[in-house]
Amino acid sequence: KQEVTQIPAALSxxxxxxxxxxCSFTDSAIYNLQWFRQDPGKGLTSLLLIQSSQREQxxxxxxxxxxxxxxxxxxxxxxxxxxxxATYLCAVSLLTDSWxxxxxxAGTQVVVTP
Amino acid sequence: DAGVIQSPRHxxxxxxQEVTLRCKPISGxxxxxxxxxxxxxxxELLIYFNNNVxxxxxxxxxxxxxxxxxxxxxxxxxxxxxxxxxxxxYFCASSYSRGDTATNEKLFFxxxxxxxVL
Numbered sequence: 128k129q130e131v132t133q134i135p136a137a138l139s140x141x142x143x144x145x146x147x148x149x150c151s152f153t154d155s156a157i158y159n160l161q162w163f164r165q166d167p168g169k170g171l172t173s174l175l176l177i178q179s180s181q182r183e184q185x186x187x188x189x190x191x192x193x194x195x196x197x198x199x200x201x202x203x204x205x206x207x208x209x210x211x212x213a214t215y216l217c218a219v220s221l222l223t224d225s226w227x228x229x230x231x232x233a234g235t236q237v238v239v240t241p
Numbered sequence: 242d243a244g245v246i247q248s249p250r251h252x253x254x255x256x257x258q259e260v261t262l263r264c265k266p267i268s269g270x271x272x273x274x275x276x277x278x279x280x281x282x283x284x285e286l287l288i289y290f291n292n293n294v295x296x297x298x299x300x301x302x303x304x305x306x307x308x309x310x311x312x313x314x315x316x317x318x319x320x321x322x323x324x325x326x327x328x329x330x331y332f333c334a335s336s337y338s339r340g341d342t343a344t345n346e347k348l349f350f351x352x353x354x355x356x357x358v359l
Contacts, residue, residue: 159346161347161348163350168352168355169352169353170245170332170334170350170351170352170353171332171334171348171350172350173347173348173349173350176346176347216284218284227272227274227286227289227334227336227348228286228289228297228300229284229286229348231283231284232283233283234283
């Protein structure tokens, strides 16, 4: 059974610092990996999607890397802002699973202080 | 596009009552998913549809849960009878087909329905 772990569970940084969020998964037979952002009382917003054949994806201040062989992904957020405060979840889609059956980590709650 | 629209945003009901959650996916998306989020179990896939047809309902916890998608722009998740342990946030999400571009494979989530069963 695929297990997805996110460390740390919570993180507080001053504005301007870079954020590093970690995600690990036990089954390397993944189809893709997504990073989501969840704001309180709201749904999830997909930030980046990395196909299993890719090593990284970038969007603005966000960069996500994927090392499938070691079962790890890292989300970097450069020059953090108070608006980056949210819970960040990673999710993997297995090759053998139903389409859309994402296995989610428990998330990292991020607070960026002004 | 307004995104995935769910209603109601909040639902409070008493044990034994029927609950119906509604979802309007993004126009053009041919996949629709129902997820449930709880503190204990995190996010879990309940059921998903492709072109209005249920494909995998293995995540539906019990026969008390049922889902329909009568057309491409509407889906319902029904719980009858509801129980306190059904209290959770229920999310609907939609996407294009698997195997398309990486952007099209992203799941787009609605804002969720917060269900409380007393």
